[in-house]
Amino acid sequence: MQEQPTIIVKLKLGQPIHTEVKGVKGEGCKALTKPLQAMGNVENFTAKPELYEQPATQTNVIQQRL
Numbered sequence: 004m005q006e007q008p009t010i011i012v013k014l015k016l017g018q019p020i021h022t023e024v025k026g027v028k029g030e031g032c033k034a035l036t037k038p039l040q041a042m043g044n045v046e047n048f049t050a051k052p053e054l055y056e057q058p059a060t061q062t063n064v065i066q067q068r069l
Contacts, residue, residue: 006026008031008035010035011024022039
């Protein structure tokens with residue numbers, strides 16, 4: 004079972020907002036945080052190893068005989 008996508012937002016007085024995405028692989032983390040980025044300037048972006056992993060996909064194969 005995959006981990007539920009989660010955005011962690013850390014606020015400290017006088018410091019930039021820090022966000023962290025968990026439970027998402029690949030470019031999906033950027034899509035999740037895009038609305039937050041629209042609220043201000045991004046000062047720093049640190050890629051986690053999950054960014055370079057491919058999202059899990061499910062393939063179903065159905066065979067039918069005639």
